[in-house]
Amino acid sequence: MNASPFSTKERILGAAEALFATHGFAGASLRQVTAAAKVNLAAVNYHFGSKDKLIEEVFRRRLDELNSRRLAALARVAGQASTRLEDVLDAYISPALDLSRHGGGGAAFVRVLARAYAEHNETLRRFLSDNYGHVLRQFAVEFARLLPDLAKDEIYWRLDIVTGALTYAMADFGIIQRKTEVTERTHREQAAGHLIRFAAAGLRNPPLSTAAR
Amino acid sequence: MNASPFSTKERILGAAEALFATHGFAGASLRQVTAAAKVNLAAVNYHFGSKDKLIEEVFRRRLDELNSRRLAALARVAGQASTRLEDVLDAYISPALDLSRHGGGGAAFVRVLARAYAEHNETLRRFLSDNYGHVLRQFAVEFARLLPDLAKDEIYWRLDIVTGALTYAMADFGIIQRKTEVTERTHREQAAGHLIRFAAAGLRNPPLSTAAR
DNA sequence: CGTATTCTCAAACGATCGTTTGATTCCATC
DNA sequence: GATGGAATCAAACGATCGTTTGAGAATACG
Numbered sequence: 100m101n102a103s104p105f106s107t108k109e110r111i112l113g114a115a116e117a118l119f120a121t122h123g124f125a126g127a128s129l130r131q132v133t134a135a136a137k138v139n140l141a142a143v144n145y146h147f148g149s150k151d152k153l154i155e156e157v158f159r160r161r162l163d164e165l166n167s168r169r170l171a172a173l174a175r176v177a178g179q180a181s182t183r184l185e186d187v188l189d190a191y192i193s194p195a196l197d198l199s200r201h202g203g204g205g206a207a208f209v210r211v212l213a214r215a216y217a218e219h220n221e222t223l224r225r226f227l228s229d230n231y232g233h234v235l236r237q238f239a240v241e242f243a244r245l246l247p248d249l250a251k252d253e254i255y256w257r258l259d260i261v262t263g264a265l266t267y268a269m270a271d272f273g274i275i276q277r278k279t280e281v282t283e284r285t286h287r288e289q290a291a292g293h294l295i296r297f298a299a300a301g302l303r304n305p306p307l308s309t310a311a312r
Numbered sequence: 313m314n315a316s317p318f319s320t321k322e323r324i325l326g327a328a329e330a331l332f333a334t335h336g337f338a339g340a341s342l343r344q345v346t347a348a349a350k351v352n353l354a355a356v357n358y359h360f361g362s363k364d365k366l367i368e369e370v371f372r373r374r375l376d377e378l379n380s381r382r383l384a385a386l387a388r389v390a391g392q393a394s395t396r397l398e399d400v401l402d403a404y405i406s407p408a409l410d411l412s413r414h415g416g417g418g419a420a421f422v423r424v425l426a427r428a429y430a431e432h433n434e435t436l437r438r439f440l441s442d443n444y445g446h447v448l449r450q451f452a453v454e455f456a457r458l459l460p461d462l463a464k465d466e467i468y469w470r471l472d473i474v475t476g477a478l479t480y481a482m483a484d485f486g487i488i489q490r491k492t493e494v495t496e497r498t499h500r501e502q503a504a505g506h507l508i509r510f511a512a513a514g515l516r517n518p519p520l521s522t523a524a525r
Numbered sequence: 526c527g528t529a530t531t532c533t534c535a536a537a538c539g540a541t542c543g544t545t546t547g548a549t550t551c552c553a554t555c
Numbered sequence: 556g557a558t559g560g561a562a563t564c565a566a567a568c569g570a571t572c573g574t575t576t577g578a579g580a581a582t583a584c585g
Binding site (some may be wrong): 120122124126213214217220264271293294300301 | 333335336337338429476481511513
């Protein structure tokens with residue numbers, strides 16, 4: 100009866116990803132998810148254990164690859180004298196743009212990421228921080244090297260704001276339809292350029308503490 | 313039994329604002345709201361008619377003043393030869409920063425606004441577009457004047473991305489605690505400066521269509 | 526003061542939520 | 556082809572959801 104080439108688990112993850120992106124984690128019910136995936140309602144608890152575990156798995160499936168790509172890109176520029184702030188930002192942003200370019204739900208996942216930033220759910224934030232906090236930490240080290248005048252605390256909260264704002268901006272690229280005839284690839288690359296300059300300007304501002312005292 | 317100096321309606325609106333900010337519209341139940349407001353459960357439907365109407369009223373209460381301030385600030389710079397892009401962005405951003413500075417739940421509302429950007433709820437988007445779309449439209453007119461090389465469509469979607477990203481960034485200011493001894497006012501003004509330069513850089517990029525063809 | 530209106534309250538409504546159950550089907554292995 | 560674990564299924568669980576009800580308290584007005 101399984102007409103799809105994908106397994107039950109994969110179909111659930113894909114449907115959950117799409118529905119979480121548009122309705123949020125609380126707003127999308129397991130009945131909606133299982134109906135969209137064309138599986139039985141009980142399949143979610145059978146394969147994942149609970150709705151919260153399903154949410155975590157939606158993240159894990161994409162974030163593992165996304166973050167290893169980010170760290171690989173970071174490793175190519177970290178510690179070098181010629182590295183500019185824009186290069187580090189590119190290492191963070193480009194992998195997400197690549198992800199959203201792949202047809203298989205990647206664009207939806209970027210919107211799920213934006214949802215996660217909006218959610219102040221403590222369980223979800225702890226899961227993300229525990230499992231993927233080391234990525235942000237490694238980027239922070241490199242940003243600190245390139246922005247020696249900023250205190251570590253300030254690096255962290257600027258990064259949080261910047262990445263949140265960028266994540267939202269990237270999420271919306273998945274929705275807006277190109278009306279011109281530029282290729283999707285060109286469109287995304289131009290957009291990444293906007294975002295990188297955007298973020299660099301915010302990060303490069305003089306340190307708040309010394310300027311204000 | 314009403315020990316608070318605020319009316320039942322106001323207490324509901326305040327509690328709803330805070331809970332929608334942290335748990336989202338679907339995630340915050342009317343039972344949580346009425347418990348926090350210390351009113352009876354039925355009071356919501358008595359005073360507002362439904363949960364959706366309550367959500368709309370949470371927006372209306374703040375957006376009316378926020379948008380009239382935005383339009384007043386815009387009117388002071390619109391059409392003048394000396395106006396820079398940064399001035400128009402300041403007219404959009406500063407009123408929101410002012411709102412978040414006022415103690416009475418304004419910071420929570422900015423986070424509710426960020427929620428609204430994350431929500432793709434059609435009903436909510438239509439309500440906001442119907443009632444407050446003219447504000448964005450007037451700003452778009454002025455941006456179009458200052459960015460004559462950009463097509464109108466492109467102005468609109470860049471503005472949507474930019475305002476979404478800025479709204480998220482502003483929302484997080486309410487959470488991050490200042491550790492230095494700068495005044496709250498100075499902190500916000502510096503932050504606004506970051507955001508304005510941020511947004512100006514994104515908007516000023518060369519038009520995508522001509523560059524890509 | 527008596528009446529009318531507004532408001533508040535506890536209780537219940539049907540619907541939907543996440544989750545669990547127990548039977549049934551599928552499929553690999555011997 | 557029989558056996559046993561994995562997977563799927565319809566059905567139901569208790570909890571919680573938004574909403575409604577009808578009676579009672581508070582308030583305004585003649």
